[in-house]
Amino acid sequence: MRMSLWQAREDAEGVGRMRGHGGWCAGGEKSTQTSLLISPSCRFLLNVSGWRPVQKQVLLHRLVSAMSTWALLRFPAPLIRMCSGNWGLGLQEKPALLFPGMAATAVQVAGRKDYPALLPLNESELEEQFVKGHGPGGQATNKTSNCVVLKHVPSGIVVKCHQTRSVDQNRKIARKILQEKVDIFYNGENSRVHKEKLEAGRKKQAKKKRAKETLEKKKLLKELWEASQHVTEERTGADGVPGGFRE
């Protein structure tokens, strides 16, 4: 199967650095001999014992633990940090790693308690389209078309996002939406979105059932009370105590 080979050098902090495009790199341990490489499909881990398949949860745990707590709040920092260090004037290389939003999806959902985190999107499997005919760009242009069209190539899913007036925000939102759609696509009934819907549905059903039961109890109690009132009236009438109007 296709597996890109990644060159990784660790810097003094024990964090892996990488050249190349796409893919992920995470150095969890501080020691120099443990270097963690992850294949672009995010399905295989390479460590000292060679390539081996990895469970999604394990992978994400390793990625997350490699990142600082601060980074969990400020999403793309650590992975971009790993890759931007010794870059120099690499004008020829396409710095796909220095495009923001790469790690967004992984970190954003990593903190959710109830469900395992979504599989992160691989930037090299995405095609992004912005403003067409942007002209010279930068200061020389004033364009307001900030719509982002994001395509997940392997599945063919396309997300179009124009929720905000900021290209940056639209890119992040598009990735989040795409990540959920990809999850549904590959995991179907097991996808997180589907599970959440089921759970919400179940909760709703349970709530309805409880409400119904409570209502029936109330109804029963009311009937009992009314019945006891009726009995009291009859008894009163028989004793001759005023309360009846028949006389």
Next chain:
Amino acid sequence: MKLWGRILWTLLSGSRGRRGVPQGWALNSWKPLSSLTGLLSAREVVSHWTQVFEQRGIPEAQESSEYIVAHVLGAKTFQSLRPVLWTKPLTPKQLQYIQELCSHRLQRMPVQYILGEWDFQGLSLKMEPPVFIPRPETEELVEWVLEEVAQRPTTVGAQGGPLILEVGCGSGAIALSLLNQLPESQVIAVDKGEAAVRLTHQNAQRLQLQDRIRIVPLDITSEGCWTHLLSWGPIDLVVSNPPYVFHKDMEQLAPEICSYEDLVALDGGEEGMDIITHILTLAPRLFNVSGSIFLEVDPRHPELVSSWLQSRPDLRLSLVAVRKDFCGRPRFLHVRKSAV
């Protein structure tokens, strides 16, 4: 029919007395009366004005139309409007307001000035001509600075967080988004334009960030301006989106830019390097032992800056990284002062 007639009457009587808008065009810009029938929902109004803009050669006809209509309906983008509002009929007042805003667009006013606001890095900023409108690329400059700050925590002084100097703050976009996302930071924002200084003040107050920003009217090309900047202590970072357009390219700028924005905020001189070189000359005096400069530039500048720095070894600066924008053009530079 009665309602439609009322709307038409409101619109025509509304536009008659407007200053600066010749009476004739208002009627010409509308299609023949018969086609106005049913032009009442947001979608239809967008469609109508898109056509009008296209006929008049206004660029981004649909986007402009959508932003204006969305704005009148209280949303930032058309897509973010509640779907029910797409088909709901608009009130005469709304239609009139839309027409008023669209008339400015017909005069090639940038949408950001028409709406009087725009978004940058999740912040809503007031926009006012002729202060320079933040460009979408510049959001990535801010992202880069944030990443670098996260990676290299600056020595925590008495006031915490990095002390950042922004040169040419304009509307305050870069300064305020950094302050917003770096709660311990402080910013000195300078601009030689009075309107820019005022607008940055207003935006800082809107966002309640005025406590951590000092806005100084200053021309960094003026002699000895650096002494004034040192009064707050050594600076950790310099950030700027300086005027970097090559002078010969200025005449090719769209009317939106030429007629409404301050051209001084764009013209970088012959090779677009004038302000850049001033910043690079100034920065080393402001840093302590080391420091970083982050710039947005023209795609031709990485090489020009690199060779210029080599011609000025006295500054002890080196270009350490170039980053591309979302269109794949080299757009951002990281220049560092070496400690040795």
